[in-house]
Amino acid sequence: MKFGGFSRSRSGRFLAWALILLIYVTMVTTGAGTVPCRAEEQADTADSGDMKESEEGKSKWEGDRIYCAAFGDSIAKGYAGRGEEDLRSYAQLIADAVSAETRIPAECENFAKNGRDSERLNSEILSTEEALAALDRADIITLTIGANDLMQEFRSAAQEVLGTDRKFLSVYDAFDALQEGVGGNPLLIVKILDVLNSWDYSVFEEQWIMAMETIAEHRKDTAQMIVTNIYNPVSRFELPESMNGIVEDIILNMNQIMYEHAEEYDYRVIDLFDSEICEHTQEDGLHPDQEGQALIAKLAAEKIDTGIFKGEPEKIIKEVPRPRKVERRRYSLWTVLGPLLWIVPAVFAGVAAVLFIWFLKRKKSGEPAVLYRKRNKNIDKND
Numbered sequence: 001m002k003f004g005g006f007s008r009s010r011s012g013r014f015l016a017w018a019l020i021l022l023i024y025v026t027m028v029t030t031g032a033g034t035v036p037c038r039a040e041e042q043a044d045t046a047d048s049g050d051m052k053e054s055e056e057g058k059s060k061w062e063g064d065r066i067y068c069a070a071f072g073d074s075i076a077k078g079y080a081g082r083g084e085e086d087l088r089s090y091a092q093l094i095a096d097a098v099s100a101e102t103r104i105p106a107e108c109e110n111f112a113k114n115g116r117d118s119e120r121l122n123s124e125i126l127s128t129e130e131a132l133a134a135l136d137r138a139d140i141i142t143l144t145i146g147a148n149d150l151m152q153e154f155r156s157a158a159q160e161v162l163g164t165d166r167k168f169l170s171v172y173d174a175f176d177a178l179q180e181g182v183g184g185n186p187l188l189i190v191k192i193l194d195v196l197n198s199w200d201y202s203v204f205e206e207q208w209i210m211a212m213e214t215i216a217e218h219r220k221d222t223a224q225m226i227v228t229n230i231y232n233p234v235s236r237f238e239l240p241e242s243m244n245g246i247v248e249d250i251i252l253n254m255n256q257i258m259y260e261h262a263e264e265y266d267y268r269v270i271d272l273f274d275s276e277i278c279e280h281t282q283e284d285g286l287h288p289d290q291e292g293q294a295l296i297a298k299l300a301a302e303k304i305d306t307g308i309f310k311g312e313p314e315k316i317i318k319e320v321p322r323p324r325k326v327e328r329r330r331y332s333l334w335t336v337l338g339p340l341l342w343i344v345p346a347v348f349a350g351v352a353a354v355l356f357i358w359f360l361k362r363k364k365s366g367e368p369a370v371l372y373r374k375r376n377k378n379i380d381k382n383d
Helices: 002-030 038-058 090-102 118-125 129-137 147-162 171-184 188-197 202-218 241-260 290-301 333-337 340-365 367-382
Strands: 066-072 106-110 140-144 224-228 268-270
Touching: 066 090, 066 118, 066 129, 090 106, 090 140, 090 290, 118 202, 129 202, 140 202, 147 171, 147 188, 147 241, 171 188, 202 241, 224 290, 241 268, 268 290
Parallel strands: 066 106, 066 140, 140 224, 224 268
Antiparallel strands: none
16 A cells, blocks of 8 residues: 555656646747747847847947037138137038037037148148047048138249248238239239249149148048138239139149049038139138138038938938149230230331321322422522
8 A cells, every 4th residue: 555655646746747847838839938038039139230230331420429620721710800709610510500400419629720721731730639639530521721822822923023022911912012013014924924834733732632641541431521622712803804814723723633632532522613602701802701601511511421420321422523624824925914915016006007008198199209399499499
């Protein structure tokens, strides 16, 4: 009996464990249990990783703030005239617009300074630790340079033409001195031609490439860079039309340097030369007013892909065709003065021709001989 009882007790415990195991297996296979399946956990992890990779495929930008860094001259700084507060620069307006569109805070650091040309951009701005650190974290980079290169070349040309060491305070001062000099000595126009023919574009190109190399060394792969080309700051000066055309040729040649290196250094050019910027300048006719700064920001917005900050597909930027390349021609008196150079000789030649024809007609009519006989008769009478 005891043996039989022991057997029934052992059989009962075996059935009880078998029942528990059956219930456990049933719960696991139907998903009703709370213990996760290892395969499902790995699948979820894999799905999560794919999603992250997909999101990164849409947007490579990561951060909680958009950083903008501005470099250049007084135009980029937002210069507003002597004794006045600076304007809201186009770089700051860009940062505000991008922030409003993406709903991400934006911060703009402006390293632009008045009077800087390409050489001083490299030696005084892009050589500083602060500027390089800003380049390292910048998501949007803006650059405006070249106008002062143009102005300084004009000042040097005026000094060379006039043979003076006078330091011109502004480009207005240089042009006034040239006009006075040419008025007193028209032959100075020949010296002006020599200076224009020897205009050295290589110096600007060397400095431009140096700046691009520095920026490329520090900028992020995802950073977008916008540069503005040079507009004609002397278009409102009282210059002969032909002289203004020569100035525009020089500016176009400098702008061409920017376009030629755009693809190599991955930046987009804002075309201010063919814009309405000259209609929105301050009293000096050189620096943009607040509307002018807003115009530059508007043109820049067309070149900036804000989708990268929102995880959207890459924005298609419509690239404007490059402007025509101006041949670096040699200028002549005809180029500068045009037909005006030949007006005076033509007038003299016309008068001489009229007198010559009149003389021939008089000679054929015999009038000169009559006058000669009358003169002889008078001589005989006097004798």
